[in-house]
Amino acid sequence: MSIVLENISKNFGAFSALDRINLEIPEGELVALLGPSGCGKTTLLRIIAGLERPDAGKVLLSGEDKTDLDVRKRGIGFVFQHYALFRHMTVFDNVAFGLRVKPKSSRPNESVIADKVHALLNLVHLDWLHDRFPDQLSGGQRQRIALARALAVEPNVLLLDEPFGALDASVRKELRLWLRHLHNELNVTTIFVTHDQEEAMEVASQIVVLNRGKIEQKGSPTQIYDEPKNDFVSQFIGHTNVFHLEQDDSAWLKNSGIVLDDTDGITAHVRPHHIGVEKLDGNAASPITLTDWQHLGATIRLELSNEGFNGTAKVIYAEMPSDQFKQSRLKRGDKVSVFIRQAHWFNLEKPHAPEAATNFYL
Amino acid sequence: MIAIPQEISTAKTSVTASALRDPDWLKYGLIAVALSFIFLFLCLPLGLVIFQAFSKGLVAFWEALSQPDTLAAIKLTLLTALITVPLNTVFGIAAAWAITRFEFKGKSFLTTLIDLPFSVSPVISGVIFVLLFGLQGVFGSWLSGHDIKIIFAVPGIILATLFVTFPFVARQLIPLMQEMGHEEEEAALSLGASGWQMFFQITLPNIKWALLYGVLLCNARAMGEFGAVSVVSGHIRGLTNTLPLQVEVSYNDYDVVGAFASASILASLAIVTLVLKTLLEWKQGIR
C-alpha cells in the first residue's frame, strides 16, 4: 500500500509538532523517519496509523483519503515502542488477539488461528515460547512477538515506533539486520521511527530526516550521506567538522585544499575521513598538532589542534584506516599537515539548537 | 605494612554499621512501644467485641441476633450495600476511564471533587439530604404532597450511603490506570478490537484486582456507615435501622448482649474485609 501525506499539521497546545508535512511513500519501501527527540517523528507515525488525528492535512492510503478512518479499519500493523504486549495473555494469545476480535462473519475458526499463529511464531523463530507470558521474555523476544502480533492481521503497512530503542546494543545490531531481511521476505510497506542515524542508514531503503516538525531531506542513505541538503542533515548524519569562513582563517583553509572561489556558502562541513593527515618533521612550522588519537576498530580517529585561528585553539577531527595510521608512525605531539579532500558548503541562515551543532562525538 | 590499612578498614566498617543500624535496646524498645500500642488500641477492642457478644453464652447471642428488629436491620444493610456498591463501581470505572484516558478542561477539579466525601463529616453528608428532601427541605412540601418519603425512609439511607462511599472505587482505579498507560489498549485497537472488546479483554483483566479492592472497601463502608445514615434514618426499629444503627439503639437501651451481637457481625465483616484486603494487596504486589 502506498502512503501519501498532504500538508499534515499537528499542534499540541502552542507547540507545533508537525508543520505542513508532505511525503510520498511508494509501496514496498522500508522507510526510516529519522530525527532528534521532539522532532515530531512519532507523532507523524501515529497519524499514519490513525492513533492520532492531524489538525490539518490528508492521509491517503493507496490513493484514497483515509484521514478520518478509525485505526481499527486502516489495515495497519503497529509495533509500540515498549511493545505493549498484553501482560495477562500468553505469547500465543497475544499473537492470536487480532484474529479473535474479528467480527464473527470474518473470524477464522480456532484451528485456522492456531496454524496461523504458529506460522507467525516460526517466522520470528520463537514458536517454542508460545505458552510463556510477556514478563518471562527478554527484550529482543518481546520485540519479535510484538512484530508477529502486528503481522497476524495481515497489515498493508507495518509501522514501528523506535523498534530497537529499548534493547541492548548487541541485540539491537542483530535485530536491525533481521528486520531488513524480514522486509525483503514479506515486502510489506514498512515505516519505522528512530533517532539513531546509524540504525536508519543500516536498515532503511529510504530515510526521511525530520527536525522541528519539518522534513529536512528525503532520500536513500547514500543520497542523505553524500549530498546533505542542509547543514542540519550534514551534522545529524555522520560526523562533521564545521568551519566558518568568517570566524576561521580562510587562508589556512585554502592552503588545506578547500576551493573558496566558486562557492556561495559561508560554512564548510568536512567529514573526518575527508581529511588527510601527514606527519611533518619536528622542526617544520605548522600550526597543527596531533593531540590525541583513539582506536575505533578499522579506523583511527585523530584529534588535531589548530593554533592558527584567532589565537584560540580549534579541534579538528580526522579519520584514517588503522593500517595507514600504523605506516604513518604518528604519535601524540607530532606536528602535522592537513589536506581537505571534500567539503559541503552551507549558508547558515539561523543557528540551530546547540545540541545539533555540538553533537560531535559524544 | 599490610596489616595497618586492614585494621583501619575494619574499624571504619564497624563505625559505619553502627551508624546505619539502630542499637538493640532501641530496636526492641520501639517494637515494644509499637506492639503495646497496637495491642491496646487494636487487638483489645477486637477481642472485646467477640467476648461481649458471647458473654451470656451462645444461646443469648443467637437469640439477640434472631430478633425481628435485628433481622430487619441485617436485611436493610444488605439491601443498601446491594444497591450502592454496583452503582458506585460503575461510576468508579467511568470516572477513572474519563480521567486517565482523556484530556479535558476541569479535570483536576473533577479529581478533587471525587475525594470530597472523604473530607466531609459523615453527619454533614446526612444533613445535606435532610435539607434537600426533609419536611422543611427544598423538595419537602412537594414530596409530602405526593406522599413520597425519602428522609426517615430507605431511599434516604441509600442516598446518604451513596454519597459517603462513592470515591472508593474511583480512587483505587485512577492511580493504577494512570500508571498503566494506554499502549496496550491502543495495541488492541490497532489490531481491530472494538471498544468493548478492548475494555473486557485488555483493560478489565489489568485492573481487576484494584477494582475488587475498591469494591471491597466500598462495601465495608456501605455496610458500616453510621453518622450519615443516622441523620437520615430516624431510627425506626424494624424499618429504617441498619445494623450499625441497631448497635446504637440496643446499646442505648442497655441491651449489651444485643448491641454486641450486632456489633460482632459488623466486626466479622471488618475482619473478612481486612483478610481479603491483605490477600488483594498481595495479589496486586502492593507493599
Add this chain to the structure above:
Amino acid sequence: MSQSQIMPGFKPALGYTLVYLSLVVLIPLSTLIFKSLQLSWEDYLAIITHKRIVASFQVSFGSALVAAAVASFFGLIIAWVLVRYTFAGQKFFDALIDLPFALPTAVAGIVLATIFQPNGFLGKLLLDTFGIQVAFKPLGIVVALIFISIPFVVRTVQPVLQEFDTSMEEAAASMGASRLQIFSKIIFPNLFPALLTGFALSFARGVGEYGSVIFIAGNLPYVSEIVPLLIVTKLEQYDMEGATAIALTMLVISFALLLVINLLQHWVRKRSGQ
C-alpha cells in the same frame, strides 16, 4: 503521557461521571450553601457565636489536634517498626493497622466506651492507679480519635519510609555521621512531609468524626459535646437554621483542610520524586 484521541468512550464515561456526581454530590452539597444564603449575616453570626457552639468547636478542634499529635508520634514509631525491623507476626500487625478503617465507627464507639468506662477493663485500671477517668470526659474523645487516626498516619508514612533511598544513610555514614545525626538530619526531614500529611488527614477526620466518639464522650454541653453531635441535636429539635449554619461552617473548614492536604500531598510527591 500524551492524550490519545482514538480511545473510545469519552462521552459516555464523562457524561455518566458528571451526571452521577451532580446528582449524588453537587446538588445535595449546593443545597447546604443555598439554604445558608437564606440566613442573614447577623443571624449566622448569632448562631455561630453562641456559647455552646463555640465551646463545641473548641472541644472538637482541641481533641482532634491532641489526638492527631499523639497518633502522629505513635504512628511514626509503628511505621518505623513495621518497615525497618523484622519480627514474628509482623504481617498480622501490619494488616491490623487498617482495623479502624474497616471497623464500623458505631462498633468502635461502643467497644471503646466499654473498655474505658469507669468499671471497664482499662477504665478501672486508670481510675484506680492514676485517678484518671477517660470515658464521658474530653479525654474519651481524644482516645476515640487516636483510634481512628492511627491508620492515616501509618499508611502515609509507611510507603515513604519503604521507598526511602537507604544509600543516603550510607552516604551520611561514610561522611562520619552518627545514628542520631542520620535520623535527625537525613531520615526525618524526608519523612516530615508525609508525617505532616498524616497529621492533617487525622485532624480533618477527627474534626468530623461522629460514630466512634459519641458513645465514649458523655456529650455534656460546654464540656464534651462535639460539633457533629450538636448538628444532630439541632436537627432533632427541628432547628434547621442552626443545623445549617453549623454544618456550613464545618464544610468550609473541611474544604480548607482538603486544600491544605492536597498541597501537602503534592509536596510529598515532589519530595519523593514521583
